Amino acid sequence: MxxxxxxxxxxxxxxxxxxxxxxxxxxxxxxxxxxxxxxxxxxxxxxxxxxxxxxxxxxxxxxxxxxxxxxxxxxxxxxxxxxxxxxxxxxTERMRALHIDLPTRTATVQPGLMNSEVKVAAAQHGLWYPPDPSSFEICSIGGNVATNAGGLCCVKYGVTGDYVLGLQVVLADGRAVRLGGRQIKDSAGLSLTKLFVGSEGVLGVITEITLRLLPAQPPASTVVGTFPSVSHASRAVLAVTDRIRPALLEFMDKVTLNAVEDHLRMGLPREAEALLLAQSDAPGAAGRAEVELIQEAFTAHGAAECFSTDDPVEGEAFAAARRAAIPAVEKLGSLLLEDVGVPLPALPDLIDGVAAIAAAEDVTIAVIAHAGDGNTHPLIAFDPTDAAQRERAHRAFGQIMDLAISLGGTITGEHGVGRLKKAWLPDQVGSDVMQMTAAIKNALDPDGLLNPGVML
CATH class of the missing domain: 3.30.43.10 (Uridine Diphospho-n-acetylenolpyruvylglucosamine Reductase, domain 2)
Structure with a gap:
């Protein structure tokens, strides 16, 4: 230089x-x-x-x-x-400071810490940081906040934004501002803390985060059901969520199951068209009642096999299989990763619609889902050296987002808009909201310095 x-x-x-x-x-x-x-x-x-x-x-x-x-x-x-x-x-990889404050049950952290590191630090004090993206061992808290990341337990415990109490942010002109704090309740002024959660770096650089912690999660019971079709499984999801919000309710289709079995060799049922994984962490009799309700819902909607376990090791093995889905499916080819969500009643229509798109475009689409909150991850696997297949894969990518929007849903439940999905954002939110978004961006970053090309 x-x-x-x-x-x-x-x-x-x-x-x-x-x-x-x-x-x-x-x-x-x-x-x-x-x-x-x-x-x-x-x-x-x-x-x-x-x-x-x-x-x-x-x-x-x-x-x-x-x-x-x-x-x-x-x-x-x-x-x-x-x-x-x-x-x-x-x-932000070198920004790794962390402080646990027991009286307020908060963790104040720099953004470079891994999600898993915050969980471990909280657990050492008998506390729990719930948001748990499948990539929790390799994703940073700063990135989680920037995208309002979710995870497996969101159906009951919510997403990252539900745990962010305060932020320190460096604005585009270099000023550092503090928003929120360690208090649980705060109605002073506009909710600017929430404005920066999910803002994907276009409004400022987050340099410190104050997170709300919970008491340690109670032991969970696990229910697993295998189904003869994805439609049977998606309707079983509604039968559960109509009655309760379990601690976890996840979906994997046949393509995913076989990819994960090839990856982990743990004895997953290759012949099943879909698998549902549910957990209840309700205490005592309430937990036993939830497990019974889940099993009844699975059986009533055609589960070929349904079993439950209170063994935490066995339960975690199934959760680990679900978290391994994306790296397992990556072995099938290059991936276009969807992150579309819909209101729960529309979940069967979304899953059936994705299958129809895969058939029409002649592409492989593996579907995993945080089914309990309607957030699905259709994974389009294709050969990048095959121009025609690549074109069909990208066409399917757009069609899936169009489908989610038509069902009253979203183009991203937890991964963010980024650069890959911004063309579809106006179709979801409309021109008025896009104008409001641009006005906020221009007010805080008038020269457009921060994360150019993201979202807008």
């Missing part, structure tokens, strides 16, 4: 090693897990450790008109942290 170049000023302003320009290192930060083939190359990589260092970086970008892409662990499935040519890449 030439001593007189503008980037040299940033290198001098930050601690040694904070700014990386080596081409081989930059290449590893071009793509996130969406694997966008059109990803750019960053001007440089910045790895700050503090809010002050983020401020220095953002001020430098503002002074020189350089765009800024913020990246957590790089697990985005919608292209939210894909590199942009000539933009600075800011990685």
């Amino acid at each position: 030439a001593p007189g170049s503008p980037l040299s000023d940033l290198i001098r302003a930050l601690p040694p090693g904070s700014v990386v320009t080596h081409a081989d290192t930059l290449a590893t930060y071009r793509q996130d897990r969406a694997l966008d083939p059109d990803a750019g190359t960053p001007l440089a990589l910045v790895r700050p450790t503090s809010t002050d260092e983020v401020q220095e970086t953002v001020r430098w970008c503002a002074a020189h008109g350089v765009k800024l892409v913020t990246r957590g662990a790089g697990t985005s499935l919608s292209g939210g942290s894909t590199a942009v040519d000539g933009a600075l890449m800011l990685s």
Whole structure:
């Protein structure tokens, strides 16, 4: 780097090693897990450790008109942290401070910590951080907040935003603002904390998060049912959710089951067309009643096999199989990962509709779902070297989003809009909401420096 170049000023302003320009290192930060083939190359990589260092970086970008892409662990499935040519890449991976406050049952953390690390830290104090994306071991809390991530237990315990009490955010002009705090109730002013949850880095860089914690989760009982069709399984879901909200209610279709069995070799039923996995963590008699209700619902809707277990190891094995679905299906080819959700009554229509799209376009679509809250993940597997198949896969990708919107649903339940889905966002929310979104973006980032190409 030439001593007189503008980037040299940033290198001098930050601690040694904070700014990386080596081409081989930059290449590893071009793509996130969406694997966008059109990803750019960053001007440089910045790895700050503090809010002050983020401020220095953002001020430098503002002074020189350089765009800024913020990246957590790089697990985005919608292209939210894909590199942009000539933009600075800011990685939060070195921002890893954590403090548990027992009197308020909160964790104050920097964004680079993994979701799993927050869970472990909370558990050491007899507390629990519920949001649990399938990638919880490799996804960062900052990324979870940026996308309002969900997970397996959301049907009962809610999503990331339900646990965010406070934030520190660096705005596009370099100011650092604090929003919310450790208090459970706070009605002072507009709900700006919630505004930044799910904002995907387009409004500011989140540098600190205060999370609400719960008492440790009670032991769970697990129910597993296998079904002769995806329609039978989806209707069994409604029979359960009409009566209760279980701690977990997950769906895997036959393509997924076989991919996971190939991956884990744990004896999953290859012949089943669908599998439902449910858990109840209600105490005592209430829990036993929930398990009985779930089993009755599964059996009444055609379950070929249905069993329950109170063994936590066995229950966790099935949960691990569900979490392994995406890496298992990735072995079938390149993936276009959907994240569409619908109101629960429309779940059977969505699942049946995805099957019809797969047949019409002659593509493989594996379907997994957080079925209890209507959030599905159709995974389109294709051969990227086959141009015709690639075109059909991308066409199916758009058709699935159109289907979800037509059913009153959403193009993303937890992965975010990113760069891959923004073309469909106006169809879901409408022009008035898009104008409001643009107005907020322009008010906070008038020069459009932050996460260019995401959402808008």
